[in-house]
Amino acid sequence: MKLYCIETGRLSANAYFITDGLSRNAVCIDCGEDVNAVRAAEEKYGFKVTAVLLTHGHFDHAGAAKDLQDGGAKIYISEKDAEKLQSDLNLGKYMGYTMKKLTPDFTFNDGDELIFGDLKIKAVGTAGHTSGSASFIAEDALFTGDTLFCGSWGRTDLGDGNFNDLISSVKKLFSLKGDYKVFPGHGERTTLQRERESNPISEFL
Numbered sequence: 001m002k003l004y005c006i007e008t009g010r011l012s013a014n015a016y017f018i019t020d021g022l023s024r025n026a027v028c029i030d031c032g033e034d035v036n037a038v039r040a041a042e043e044k045y046g047f048k049v050t051a052v053l054l055t056h057g058h059f060d061h062a063g064a065a066k067d068l069q070d071g072g073a074k075i076y077i078s079e080k081d082a083e084k085l086q087s088d089l090n091l092g093k094y095m096g097y098t099m100k101k102l103t104p105d106f107t108f109n110d111g112d113e114l115i116f117g118d119l120k121i122k123a124v125g126t127a128g129h130t131s132g133s134a135s136f137i138a139e140d141a142l143f144t145g146d147t148l149f150c151g152s153w154g155r156t157d158l159g160d161g162n163f164n165d166l167i168s169s170v171k172k173l174f175s176l177k178g179d180y181k182v183f184p185g186h187g188e189r190t191t192l193q194r195e196r197e198s199n200p201i202s203e204f205l
């Protein structure tokens with residue numbers, strides 16, 4: 001598995017791309033709000049995004065999804081966050097961004113395994129930042145969206161966020177066996193063990 005990352009949009013969201021290292025097809029985890037940035041990454045790294053997995057439906061992670069779908073990529077989001085792709089719950093309106101509405105191609109639930117060629121990606125339901133937030137596991141990589149950041153965690157005071165749910169979700173991630181490289185929706189990467197030991201959220205767990 002090969003992993004690429006770009007930082008994109010007005011809120012500096014991380015968009016990740018993974019490939020199996022054999023084909024040119026890439027799975028994008030959170031495409032960000034700017035389709036041109038995704039197209040530039042495709043050009044630079046020589047892959048083509050064929051699937052987009054969204055950790056949640058906020059515009060800064062999902063805003064480019066409609067354009068990518070129109071270009072042939074399949075869009076995946078949790079069943080619970082699917083409606084955010086069609087309503088102001090994507091929060092774009094509050095940040096001066098008009099998000100193009102779309103219907104996802106596929107929805108998933110907690111524990112579902114998604115297969116793309118040689119890539120196996122497991123969805124983990126991590127509600128809290130939004131009601132349908134998800135994290136993804138691919139090999140030793142854990143993509144946490146806006147649930148868990150390096151040294152902090154996602155806001156729960158927006159839209160349908162819920163702090164108690166977020167706490168349960170972080171507990172769930174911390175209880176995964178072993179260590180993972182953690183790739184959050186914003187900011188720098190970290191490891192699960194480092195967050196278990198030093199993330200100040202521990203006082204609420």
Ligand SMILES: [Zn+2]
Nearest residue numbers: 056058129146
């Ligand atoms: Zn968000």
